[in-house]
Amino acid sequence: MMDQDDLIGDDCAVVELGDEKYLFSLDSFIENTHFKTDYFSPYDIGWKALAVNVSDIAAMAGSPLMALIGLNLRQDLEDKENWVREFYSGVKDCALKFGGVKIIGGDLCKSEAEISVSVSIIGKTHKHGVLLRSGAKAGDKVCVTGSFGNSAKFLEEKCNGNVRSWKCDIFEQAHLRPIPRISEAQTVWKNNSRGALMDTSDGLAQALIEISEQSKLDLCINTEQIPRDKDIDLSLALYGGEDYELLGCFEEVPEDFTLIGYCKKPDIEPKVIFEPNGEMLINNKSYSHF
Amino acid sequence: MMDQDDLIGDDCAVVELGDEKYLFSLDSFIENTHFKTDYFSPYDIGWKALAVNVSDIAAMAGSPLMALIGLNLRQDLEDKENWVREFYSGVKDCALKFGGVKIIGGDLCKSEAEISVSVSIIGKTHKHGVLLRSGAKAGDKVCVTGSFGNSAKFLEEKCNGNVRSWKCDIFEQAHLRPIPRISEAQTVWKNNSRGALMDTSDGLAQALIEISEQSKLDLCINTEQIPRDKDIDLSLALYGGEDYELLGCFEEVPEDFTLIGYCKKPDIEPKVIFEPNGEMLINNKSYSHF
Numbered sequence: 291m292m293d294q295d296d297l298i299g300d301d302c303a304v305v306e307l308g309d310e311k312y313l314f315s316l317d318s319f320i321e322n323t324h325f326k327t328d329y330f331s332p333y334d335i336g337w338k339a340l341a342v343n344v345s346d347i348a349a350m351a352g353s354p355l356m357a358l359i360g361l362n363l364r365q366d367l368e369d370k371e372n373w374v375r376e377f378y379s380g381v382k383d384c385a386l387k388f389g390g391v392k393i394i395g396g397d398l399c400k401s402e403a404e405i406s407v408s409v410s411i412i413g414k415t416h417k418h419g420v421l422l423r424s425g426a427k428a429g430d431k432v433c434v435t436g437s438f439g440n441s442a443k444f445l446e447e448k449c450n451g452n453v454r455s456w457k458c459d460i461f462e463q464a465h466l467r468p469i470p471r472i473s474e475a476q477t478v479w480k481n482n483s484r485g486a487l488m489d490t491s492d493g494l495a496q497a498l499i500e501i502s503e504q505s506k507l508d509l510c511i512n513t514e515q516i517p518r519d520k521d522i523d524l525s526l527a528l529y530g531g532e533d534y535e536l537l538g539c540f541e542e543v544p545e546d547f548t549l550i551g552y553c554k555k556p557d558i559e560p561k562v563i564f565e566p567n568g569e570m571l572i573n574n575k576s577y578s579h580f
Numbered sequence: 581m582m583d584q585d586d587l588i589g590d591d592c593a594v595v596e597l598g599d600e601k602y603l604f605s606l607d608s609f610i611e612n613t614h615f616k617t618d619y620f621s622p623y624d625i626g627w628k629a630l631a632v633n634v635s636d637i638a639a640m641a642g643s644p645l646m647a648l649i650g651l652n653l654r655q656d657l658e659d660k661e662n663w664v665r666e667f668y669s670g671v672k673d674c675a676l677k678f679g680g681v682k683i684i685g686g687d688l689c690k691s692e693a694e695i696s697v698s699v700s701i702i703g704k705t706h707k708h709g710v711l712l713r714s715g716a717k718a719g720d721k722v723c724v725t726g727s728f729g730n731s732a733k734f735l736e737e738k739c740n741g742n743v744r745s746w747k748c749d750i751f752e753q754a755h756l757r758p759i760p761r762i763s764e765a766q767t768v769w770k771n772n773s774r775g776a777l778m779d780t781s782d783g784l785a786q787a788l789i790e791i792s793e794q795s796k797l798d799l800c801i802n803t804e805q806i807p808r809d810k811d812i813d814l815s816l817a818l819y820g821g822e823d824y825e826l827l828g829c830f831e832e833v834p835e836d837f838t839l840i841g842y843c844k845k846p847d848i849e850p851k852v853i854f855e856p857n858g859e860m861l862i863n864n865k866s867y868s869h870f
Contacts, residue, residue, distance in 0.1 A: 303685040305646060305702070308598035314684065316606075316648040316700045322692040323652070356595060358606040360698055362613070394604065395593040401694060402612040408650055408698030410606045412595070 300422050301349035301488060304415065311420065312355075313413040315346040321364070321405040329448060332373045334466040336380025339407040342491065344388050345470035345534040347413035349489035351421040351478060354388055359396035360408040367405075374398070388472050418479050421487035426505035426539035428555045430485065433547035435474045435536045438494050439522035440464035442530025460519070468534040474546040481542035488538075493531035498562045501539060509539075510563045511551035590712050591639035591778060594705065601710065602645075603703040605636040611654070611695040619738060622663045624756040626670025629697035632781065634678050635760035635824040637703035639779035641711040641768060644678055649686035650698040657695075664688070678762050708769050711777035716795035716829035718845045720775065723837035725764045725826045728784050729812035730754035732820025750809070758824040764836040771832035778828075783821035788852045791829060799829075799852045801841035803859075 302313035319339040321327065330338070340357060347354045359381055367373055385391040391411070444461035463469075471489075478485060486505055490497040494516065502509045518527040536547070543549045551565070563570050592603035609629040611617065620628070630647060637644045649671060657663055675681040681701070734751035753759075761779075768775060776795055780787040784806065792799045808817040826837075833839050841855070853860050 303646075303648065305684060307602060307702075308600045310598045312597060314646075314648060314700075314702065316650045316685070316698060317687055318650045318652055318689055318696070318698055320652055320689060320691050320696075323690055356593075356604075358593065358604065358700065360606045360608045362608055362610055362696065394595060395606070397607055399608055399610060400613055401610050401696070403693035404691060404696075406608070406610075406652065406691070406694075406696055408606060408608055408700075410604075410648065410698075410700030412597075412604065 301346040302352070302413065304350075304420050311415045313347050313350055313352045313415060313420070314411075315343055316408065316410045317343050317346060319407040319409070327405070330466060332376035333380035335405070335407065336377040337384045337467045339409050340381050340384040340391070341468050341470050341534065343409040343411040344384070344391065344472060345468070345489045345491060347411060348470045348472045348475040348536060349487060350415070351475045351487055352413040352415050353472065353476075354391040354411055354413045356392040356394045357385070357409055357411040359393060360399070361396065362399045362401040362406045364405050365400050365402065388470065416476070416479060418483065421478070421485055421538070423486055423488050423501050423504035425484055426486035426501055426507055426553050428507060428553055430539040430541060430553040431543050431549055432509055432511060432537070432539050432551035432553060433543045433549050434490070434494070434517065434538070435471045435547055436533065437517040437519060438490070438527035438533050438535065439518050439530045441468070441532040442526050443519070443522050446526070465532065468532075470534050471536045474544070475536060477546050478538060478540060478544040480544065482540045482544065485538055485540040487536060490533050490535045490537050491531070493529050494533065494537065495528040495562070496531070497537045501537065502560045502562050505539070505553070506556065506560050507553045508556045508561055508563055509551060509553055510565055512566065513564050514566070515548065515550045517548050591636040592642070592703065594640075594710055601705045603637050603640055603642045603705060603710070604701075605633060606698065606700045607633050607636060609697040609699070617695070620756060622666035623670035625695070625697065626667040627674045627757045629699050630671050630674040630681070631758050631760050631824065633699040633701040634674070634681065634762060635758070635779045635781060637701060638760045638762045638765040638826060639777060641706050641765045641777055642703040643706070643762065644681040644701055644703045646682040646684045647675070647699055647701040649683060650689070651686065652689045652691040652696045654695050655690050655692065678760065706766065706769060708773065711768070711775055711828070713776055713778050713791050713794035715774055716776035716791055716797055716843050718797060718843055720829040720831060720843040721833050721839055722799055722801060722827070722829050722841035722843060723833045723839050724780070724784070724807065724828070725761045725837055726823065727807040727809060728780070728817035728823050728825065729808050729820045731758070731822040732816050733809070733812050736816070755822065758822075760824050761826045764834070765826060767836050768828060768830060768834040770834065772830045772834065775828055775830040777826060780823050780825045780827050781821070783819050784823065784827065785818040785852070786821070787827045791827065792850045792852050795829070795843070796846065796850050797843045798846045798850055799841060799843055801852060801854050802856065803854050804856070805838065805840045807838050
């Protein structure tokens, strides 16, 4: 019997078709779980639904090729025709931004209670291979793209009624129209021939735990080196989530990445250790001080 | 700007990867739009969510290879763990039934108000090619697999409280656990080198209109030849929908198909003509008597 656990793995499935390897992924983007229409425009929904799937391809150091879009539209929406037009405008702009991901088809359904978008994407693997969560080795440097907590900060500011703050645009873009790290993912090969990689869509802390578990290593992280805006506190940067950045472990830090720690052989069970203060993330996702 | 119309086409996208052609499709299966949990078990939902995608591959005379499953689970469901286990049992049994479609990954999300399943499937094209809706020629025979109206009859019986009628099992299976026509789709090549093909998921009448439009031909259908149970009236067979049968137009009727009409050059606009009584389906989907 298939178990739910069988379906948990890397960001994409690696599939062999003919003589080549491809990346194949499916992600849903659901009203009230992933977005609300009071601050997501139809354009934003289209953009982000595709962007989170493109990020799955970046997370394995590949390049996106083509996608299918399934849109399930709440029946009580007014002016559905215009809604769908704006939605596809967001999809198309996002597709163009990332080297022209080809939108090759889709499906439009009605739903009763929630808008939902499902996107399936096919990418090609890099000629040097695929980077998995399990690919880190002791001694590897832990590093990240971009900056953390911006997406969650937007929601926090939104709750506090501060959406017109001076940093609104940065936080807003991170949440509504994230930029998947496709080009950054390619640069890792310049000085490396192997490594681990994934995206941080479920939060940096969760991603650190994932690579620690899959690679069976301790990840020692200097929290002072985690890139974040001065208005964003550490816990938001670690646990806020929905930052479509990359977390990788390599022999050499790639040019678009920031060093935040290193990998070492675990004493007993693999874990994430926050230095300098020695806080520790246990792999069962609980959080404890020492 | 991309238009919604750009996304309406055949059941699958045909994609070239390396030197080969593949079929790629995405379909959603949504609570209250496509199923209700008062008569769909989690097993049935898993089975049918995959089956309707397998049918998209059959509709283009291909063979399914692998699929990704995205399950968005309503938070108020009791015993979610068991629900997911039964759901994947249905997915797995359906996958095994059709030559072992490989389930290579997926995604489990929470939703607030509706269960929804999205499935993305990749299939290989037949060595002789792909059959599109536009492939019919004047003189071709119009033919179908199976029998029509069973799925809609289940819903009608259900409404009337007659679910324990003697034919319940046939109608029930057609609605809850449809059998996509993968093997029947392969037999078309025995006596044919070209043709048109699609599935009848949106109803036989709609499928006839689609092939008429895409192939720019009149389809003359003898309604007395449309296979249906004696308890099912013609209008249910034509308009009931959700019969995952195949409709094709070929020079020779394949062995698993039933002849129901022929194709001819249209006088003005392509249309569907019901013989012997001369009713006519106009391509704008309205229905008129003559």
